[in-house]
Amino acid sequence: MRPVDRGERPTTAGGQRKVYDDYRQARPDLIGRLGAYCSFCEVRVPVPIDAEHIRHQDNNPTLSCEWDNLLLACKNCNSTKGTKVDTAADVAARVWPQTDRTFDVFRYRPEGIVELADIQDLALRARARATADTVGLFRRPGPDGGLTAQQIERATDRRYQERAEAWRMAEDARADLAKADSPELRRWILVSAREKGFWSVWMTVFADDDAMRDALNKMFPGTASDRVEPLPPHCSSSGASDSP
Ligand SMILES: [Zn+2]
Structure with a gap:
């Protein structure tokens, strides 16, 4: 799950902090800061994407238009999350991309599988598990995959398939790069990644390519690269050695 930084509350042309009367008004600002990607499953949603309330708006009406309570979510993640996160304790019991x-x-992992990493800290492990369960991040076809027969039959939850496609694209791109590395090819790979989404997939497939990882962090708006494992000094500075 891509760590993100949506920045301070946006300001108007006159420099005033924006106040939203309706949370939907925050959507363009959220997309501008974070790109049109689901904050949870990372699918790119070029058509209407939901401004998502971290704490559900039904029981938290005062937070409905609060910048700090908003992320972006695809329909699947948003509807799976539903009203599960209501209180500050619910927030604290989970990990969050922001x-x-x-x-x-x-x-x-290959074929779009997502699972818990090896986490020694049991409390952190529980919070990560809770986040995955909240949005259905680990869902995939198969006996224990968590998708219902109807969801598969009607293709109403294709997050897994989309992620698997991104994985295959990334692997193909890496194989092509190994054959003939060039700035132009790197540029194309980055554009493909941006169009397909699933930053985490590309970052995993290019795990041994620091320049590509640094460029991916920059290509996806709002990536909190300070919360991604440190890159070597020659890559993490924002200047000279920048790749493509
Ligand atoms: Zn999603």
């Missing part, structure tokens, strides 16, 4: 090192607590 505050935690969410890339470290999940492991992305």
